[in-house]
Amino acid sequence: NDSKAxxxxxxxxxxxxxxxxxxWIVGGIDxxxxxxxxxxxxxxxxKAIVCLGKDNSAIHKAFGDIIPKIVDTKSMQEAVNTAYYLGKKDDTVLLSPACASFDLFENYEDRGNQFKLAVRAL
Structure with a gap:
């Protein structure tokens, strides 16, 4: 949980x-x-990118030619569930958005808290 990134x-x-x-869960307001x-x-x-945000076109453009699996999601629960589905034993799911949080969340703390809740709900 590196929501502050x-x-x-x-x-x-x-x-x-x-x-x-x-x-990698990445995205937000670029x-x-x-x-x-x-x-x-x-x-x-x-090995895979899970985009979280309203507009993920910059992420697709930047990494679409090097990462074969990029999935768009619109909520933290959907992002975590997708990452869980894509992952295997010993993989790491990393929330490090590289973007501001204000498109879907109140702030980075809200985004981080929603990540923790979504992980606990698995």
Whole structure:
């Protein structure tokens, strides 16, 4: 749960810290992010992307050619359920949005709390 990662640099550090295959929950209000600095790391570590937000086109454009599985979701419950379905034993589901939370959530704390509740509900 790295809901506070509202920019590319924060997401980079979160992705870098994980040593198992990642199902990455990413998205929200894109602040003009340049995802190029994440491409090599994403290609190396991420097996699937679960987009969470109203407009995920920038994420699809940035990673669509390197990640074969990108799924759009519109709620945290849907995102967590999708990540759970896509994951296998020893995979890591990482919420590190790289975007602001205000399209679907009150703030990053609300987004993080909804993530925790959705995980507990599995």
């Amino acid at each position: 509202t920019n590319i640099n924060s997401a980079w550090y979160a992705l870098e810290s994980v040593n198992s295959p990642i199902i 602040k003009g992010n340049d995802y190029d600095s994440l491409k090599d790391l994403v290609k190396e570590k991420v």
